[in-house]
Amino acid sequence: MLAGAVLPAILLLMKPEALLYSTPKGLYCERGDFYIDPVQPVDRALITHGHADHARSGHARVLATRETLDIMGIRYGENFCGSAQSITLGESLSLGGVEVSFHPAGHVLGSAQILVEAEGTRIVASGDYKRRRDPTCLPFEPIPCDVFITEATFALPVFHHPDDKGEIIKLLTSLTQFPERAHLVGAYALGKAQRVIALLRETGYHAPIYIHGALAKLCTYYEERGVALGDLRPATIDNSDRQSFAGAVVIGPPSAFADRWARRFPDPVAIFASGWMLVRQRAKQRGVELPMIISDHCDWPELLATINEIAPSQVWVTHGREEALVRWCELQGIPARPLHLIGYEDEGD
Numbered sequence: 001m002l003a004g005a006v007l008p009a010i011l012l013l014m015k016p017e018a019l020l021y022s023t024p025k026g027l028y029c030e031r032g033d034f035y036i037d038p039v040q041p042v043d044r045a046l047i048t049h050g051h052a053d054h055a056r057s058g059h060a061r062v063l064a065t066r067e068t069l070d071i072m073g074i075r076y077g078e079n080f081c082g083s084a085q086s087i088t089l090g091e092s093l094s095l096g097g098v099e100v101s102f103h104p105a106g107h108v109l110g111s112a113q114i115l116v117e118a119e120g121t122r123i124v125a126s127g128d129y130k131r132r133r134d135p136t137c138l139p140f141e142p143i144p145c146d147v148f149i150t151e152a153t154f155a156l157p158v159f160h161h162p163d164d165k166g167e168i169i170k171l172l173t174s175l176t177q178f179p180e181r182a183h184l185v186g187a188y189a190l191g192k193a194q195r196v197i198a199l200l201r202e203t204g205y206h207a208p209i210y211i212h213g214a215l216a217k218l219c220t221y222y223e224e225r226g227v228a229l230g231d232l233r234p235a236t237i238d239n240s241d242r243q244s245f246a247g248a249v250v251i252g253p254p255s256a257f258a259d260r261w262a263r264r265f266p267d268p269v270a271i272f273a274s275g276w277m278l279v280r281q282r283a284k285q286r287g288v289e290l291p292m293i294i295s296d297h298c299d300w301p302e303l304l305a306t307i308n309e310i311a312p313s314q315v316w317v318t319h320g321r322e323e324a325l326v327r328w329c330e331l332q333g334i335p336a337r338p339l340h341l342i343g344y345e346d347e348g349d
């Protein structure tokens with residue numbers, strides 16, 4: 001055999017830490033000269049999804065799915081970046097010799113994991129993701145890789161999210177029990193609100209659902225992208241029509257619940273749809289009467305199942321409870337480390 005004709009594959013691999021590493025601006029790929037979900041304005045940003053902590057305005061160039069770009073446009077205005085380029089899921093693009101491709105993350109409409117590949121080394125930055133069925137977005141797709149970068153929002157063994165259907169039934173039951181009260185559901189404007197509406201519709205609830213003005217554009221956009229939300233009406237109220245909201249479902253962003261807006265409804269039932277509603281103390285602090293545990297993130301068993309399924313050689317853990325998941329990986333014999341990225345306070349949970 002000729003010397004050097006067949007090099008052991010290991011010598012050809014690029015060290016993952018050289019391909020992608022943490023900087024104060026976010027995850028950086030030096031070879032391709034791009035950042036993933038940077039928290040400060042950069043020359044080139046690849047964006048996983050439209051939540052405000054991942055998708056910021058002011059970058060010179062942005063590469064993302066069509067939906068994420070549209071959502072950024074809706075939230076920040078058309079001039080949210082210098083130039084925007086859309087990428088189709090599964091399509092591969094070369095940036096300075098680094099191959100990048102986007103794959104469904106199952107988190108919100110348009111959300112994607114980003115696969116970064118060079119010299120045989122594959123890293124998947126999954127952004128935020130979940131494994132449950134969600135009628136408003138494509139399901140998470142496991143992508144084989146050497147390094148899987150996972151979020152850790154609910155990465156503690158105590159976090160087991162119940163079945164979504166049961167949580168929706170709680171709301172339906174309350175509507176039957178308290179037909180004279182308005183049911184005010186706090187839900188994040190991107191993803192959660194539309195998911196709660198779609199889940200309600202799946203149970204056969206076809207009455208009008210009233211939405212706060214902050215949700216209107218995003219709900220319209222979801223409908224344009226084929227997510228049916230049924231009869232939605234503006235939740236604007238004056239004193240003459242207070243009673244028309246008796247027994248109605250009203251959805252607004254959590255921030256609106258401290259406003260005068262919320263106090264105008266007749267004897268409202270305060271509801272909040274969030275993974276954090278599993279923590280009784282949080283529900284109590286917010287004055288939530290009916291907590292609905294519906295999360296757009298993985299719970300602990302789903303995080304472990306995903307890592308087992310992908311079987312990466314390394315796991316990097318970011319935003320959330322990094323230590324517990326790193327420790328679990330080590331106990332399984334999977335090298336793992338926290339990325340210590342800063343600036344991600346998840347907007348949707």
Ligand SMILES: [Zn+2]
Nearest residue numbers: 051128346348
């Ligand atoms: Zn998110």
